Amino acid sequence: MRPEELKAGGMERGGEAATESVAIAAEAGRVSASAERAETGAVLPKTLLPGATVGVLGGGQLGRMMALAGSAMGYRFVALDPAPDAPCGQVTPQITAAYNDRDAARELARRSDVITYEFENVDAGVAALLAEESYVPQGSALLYTTQHRLREKAAIEAAGVPVAPYRKVGSLAELEAAAAELGLPCVLKTATGGYDGKGQAVIRRPEELAAAFRQVAPGAQAPELVLEKFIAFQCEISVIAARSASGEVKSFPPAENIHVDNILHLSIVPARVPEEIQRRACELAEQIVSGMNAVGLLAVEMFVTENGELFVNELAPRPHNSGHYTMDACITSQFEQHVRAICNLPLGDTSLLTPVVMVNVLGQHLEGAIQAACSADEAANKLGVSPKLHIYGKTESKTGRKMGHINLLCKDTGDGLSWVEQTNLWRN
Ligand code: AMP
Numbered sequence: 001m002r003p004e005e006l007k008a009g010g011m012e013r014g015g016e017a018a019t020e021s022v023a024i025a026a027e028a029g030r031v032s033a034s035a036e037r038a039e040t041g042a043v044l045p046k047t048l049l050p051g052a053t054v055g056v057l058g059g060g061q062l063g064r065m066m067a068l069a070g071s072a073m074g075y076r077f078v079a080l081d082p083a084p085d086a087p088c089g090q091v092t093p094q095i096t097a098a099y100n101d102r103d104a105a106r107e108l109a110r111r112s113d114v115i116t117y118e119f120e121n122v123d124a125g126v127a128a129l130l131a132e133e134s135y136v137p138q139g140s141a142l143l144y145t146t147q148h149r150l151r152e153k154a155a156i157e158a159a160g161v162p163v164a165p166y167r168k169v170g171s172l173a174e175l176e177a178a179a180a181e182l183g184l185p186c187v188l189k190t191a192t193g194g195y196d197g198k199g200q201a202v203i204r205r206p207e208e209l210a211a212a213f214r215q216v217a218p219g220a221q222a223p224e225l226v227l228e229k230f231i232a233f234q235c236e237i238s239v240i241a242a243r244s245a246s247g248e249v250k251s252f253p254p255a256e257n258i259h260v261d262n263i264l265h266l267s268i269v270p271a272r273v274p275e276e277i278q279r280r281a282c283e284l285a286e287q288i289v290s291g292m293n294a295v296g297l298l299a300v301e302m303f304v305t306e307n308g309e310l311f312v313n314e315l316a317p318r319p320h321n322s323g324h325y326t327m328d329a330c331i332t333s334q335f336e337q338h339v340r341a342i343c344n345l346p347l348g349d350t351s352l353l354t355p356v357v358m359v360n361v362l363g364q365h366l367e368g369a370i371q372a373a374c375s376a377d378e379a380a381n382k383l384g385v386s387p388k389l390h391i392y393g394k395t396e397s398k399t400g401r402k403m404g405h406i407n408l409l410c411k412d413t414g415d416g417l418s419w420v421e422q423t424n425l426w427r428n
């Protein structure tokens with residue numbers, strides 16, 4: 001979860017609609033962008049063919065990769081981002097303005113047939129304005145849910161999917177009571193605003209409770225916190241599921257994710273868990289995306305325990321870093337799938353074409369990774385690994401900042417992992 005700026009709300013999301021309006025972007029002509037609504041107020045799904053323009057709120061790497069995939073299909077894109085040389089703006093027209101600039105949002109609506117977002121901290125007023133003036137098939141209900149851990153957990157449970165046992169906590173006394181009920185170890189998290197392991201603390205002994213409370217909720221008058229049972233997981237996996245505006249659902253094969261300092265380092269596919277667990281993980285992700293009537297992609301992060309239980313940790317309603325492997329290793333990439341889902345095309349085949357290891361390229365790896373992937377590579381030849389380089393075009397390279405990734409196509413994921421080991425770039 002990333003920092004919440006404002007809670008989105010007040011917009012009706014597109015639900016199961018009885019009728020479907022088909023808007024065809026003939027000869028790349030503009031179609032009417034404002035949403036048609038059922039009597040209930042629910043947004044009716046529209047089918048948008050290549051030639052239509054997709055407006056993207058946010059111009060980072062996710063928008064860029066979405067635009068590259070969608071442009072290949074003949075869609076046009078326009079992004080809104082405050083940074084003049086944003087990764088997405090390098091490949092599509094860009095409106096350069098703050099995310100909460102109403103006039104800029106209005107311009108985005110005017111220039112787009114359908115609007116999507118590449119991050120979840122969408123300003124509530126802008127979300128409402130875009131829904132009013134354009135067509136936003138994803139709605140804002142899913143954003144509203146996933147911006148808050150308690151709402152998110154309740155929604156996952158309502159879809160019949162397990163999460164780690166948890167309690168809502170608002171004071172030290174409540175924390176003590178919750179810890180007594182759940183038993184230690186536990187993880188204390190802020191309900192909003194935490195991401196990449198920030199805003200959370202693992203509590204192993206009762207005497208750590210007060211310090212954890214002070215650390216996670218420093219100075220807050222009425223903090224909204226969640227205490228979760230610590231799950232001694234065997235590994236972490238994620239499944240990217242997609243649901244189209246008219247309700248078709250598909251999921252990609254689970255990725256096994258390895259984090260270093262709370263930042264995703266590797267995604268390994270197929271995940272090294274039994275096939276039965278992989279199947280179950282896909283079923284759960286599809287159950288959530290259907291249960292929430294989501295439109296577009298939903299990334300579902302899960303813990304796998306030693307005895308094969310699955311607990312959902314968190315959701316992201318957008319393309320996800322752990323789905324970047326699909327760009328080279330699946331018949332359809334997550335980015336193409338997202339465009340298909342919001343434009344209401346049939347969803348693409350998610351089959352895996354080859355085992356793959358995705359390794360993230362952070363600022364400190366950038367130079368070496370480009371060197372390794374762009375010169376004669378004896379290790380890759382010996383191991384039978386094909387490194388596919390993706391660099392996002394960010395102007396400033398910083399330690400810990402995601403600058404790109406490499407998809408290592410291989411016969412066996414062990415070979416991809418050996419390449420990462422031998423390339424010796426990821427040790428710092
Ligand atoms: P999150 O911000 O919820 O994604 O958590 C960041 C990381 O902390 C996860 O990827 C896990 O490695 C770890 N973590 C979070 N919650 C738990 C939990 N309930 N039990 C064990 N580890 C956890």
